[in-house]
Amino acid sequence: MSIAYLQHHAIDKIQWDALITQSPEGQVYALSWYLDVVSPAWEAVVQLDEEGKYRIVMPVPWLKKLGVRYIQQPLFCQQLGVYSINGSIAEAVYNSFIKELEHRFRYVTGYQFNTSNKLPAAPQQEHTFTLYLHLNKPYEQLQQRYTRDRKQNLKRAQKAGLRIIESEDMEPLITFFRTETAGRIYGGVSEEAYAQLRELYAALKTRGLARLYYTLDQQERKNAGCLFIIWRNRIVYIFNAAAGHGRKQNGRTLMLDHVIREYSNQEFILDFESPDESEPDIVNFYRSFGAEAMPIPVLKYNHLPQSIKLVREVRMRLVQRLKGK
Structure with a gap:
């Protein structure tokens, strides 16, 4: 060697x-x-x-x-x-x-x-660290591990009449991120980063590895989006954002629950791509689905x-x- x-x-x-x-x-x-x-x-x-x-x-x-x-x-x-x-x-x-x-x-x-x-x-x-959720159990068992708040927010999203659609259009998701999230990131977000994300999505889509979801509210407006990569036994929660009018409607909770339900009882791992403890609100949100830390x-x-x-x-x-x- x-x-x-x-x-x-x-x-x-x-x-x-x-x-x-x-x-x-x-x-x-x-x-x-x-x-x-x-x-x-x-x-x-x-x-x-x-x-x-x-x-x-x-x-x-x-x-x-x-x-x-x-x-x-x-x-x-x-x-x-x-x-x-x-x-x-x-x-x-x-x-x-x-x-x-x-x-x-x-x-x-x-x-x-x-x-x-x-x-x-x-x-x-x-x-x-990141946070992994092993999906090799029935959905009912996986949902039992959600925190009380997560279960309540899931019910709120369902009662709000949110509807999940699958899409191939990244632009609404990028717009949500640009207007609602980018300003809170230290140093800002360059146009090159958005161009790279578009290029990456195109490469993933060509190979059939991307799943892009949006939630629609009762006015048929997209109010949140989530992009997942699915390769081998991994589901990577690679990118997400919500519109200003939809931030409190729990669309991302509904979409994550949808993915957990769809791939439950199979040998998949949902990787939340968690940030570190410097972003405690995001970390706690991901942990609320029952995910465990992996160093x-x-x-x-x-x-x-x-x-x-x-x-x-x-x-x-x-x-x-x-x-x-």
């Missing part, structure tokens, strides 16, 4: 996707076409067997600023990390892969591995020269001051 670092043009994407599809750790985020959208120049660390076949792989999403290449988790891509052909990843492999990163990148803002990865202890390792290892380090660190710190302070005005 040997370890190789591959630039984008050298990656065999057919072989790559075959491994991700077969891998016990496999996730839609790690498929080559998905990475091509969220990190177009992505590179990779690969373990090769004696015949040059991929056995273990790790995508490397990188950016460049001030002449410095660094690693940053892409948008719409909560987890990446290491994926194997047979589910066997030794501690030495993790160490070798991380050394390859350290050799080529002096700065990692935060690289989130997947929930199946078990990284060796390291001073630069942190953790975040995500995060690799972070900064080996930049002190002069570059100081420039970065000054810029961050300036942005914070301007934000506070």
Whole structure:
């Protein structure tokens, strides 16, 4: 076995996707076409067997600023990390892969591995989490695990006469997010992010992996939307938003309950793509469906020269001051 670092043009994407599809750790985020959208120049660390076949792989999403290449988790891509052909990843492999990163990148803002990865202890390792709901039980049992408030809000949505439709039009959902949510996000949301979301949805739709729902109120107005990705045994709650007139009508509760009902009693996991504890209202909302926390290892380090660190710190302070005005 040997370890190789591959630039984008050298990656065999057919072989790559075959491994991700077969891998016990496999996730839609790690498929080559998905990475091509969220990190177009992505590179990779690969373990090769004696015949040059991929056995273990790790995508490397990188950016460049001030002449410095660094690693940053892409948008719409909560987890990446290491994926194997047979589910066997030794501690030495993790160490070798991380050394390859350290050799080529002096700065990692935060690289989130997947929930199946078990990284060796390291001073630069942190953790975040997501929330999983295993759907391999009858719907009635799953609904019993909803909190009292969630059950009440579900009844309110039903009594309000909300109706669920399936759609292929992302624009209302993007409009809801732009007008009701984006302004509360630190630093704002760029037009490039919306363009990337449109491109990603098109790629998912072409492959039959996207399910986009809206709720309609009694005036036939769309008042909330949810986008799910369904690949293998995972359902990823990738994007959602509600209109101003529909924020209190519990449309998203109704749509999540619909998905839980539809895929109940099957070997699916609903991944809420939860934020961390800095967004307690969102975390508590997802937990109210009976979801359980799953840790995500995060690799972070900064080996930049002190002069570059100081420039970065000054810029961050300036942005914070301007934000506070």
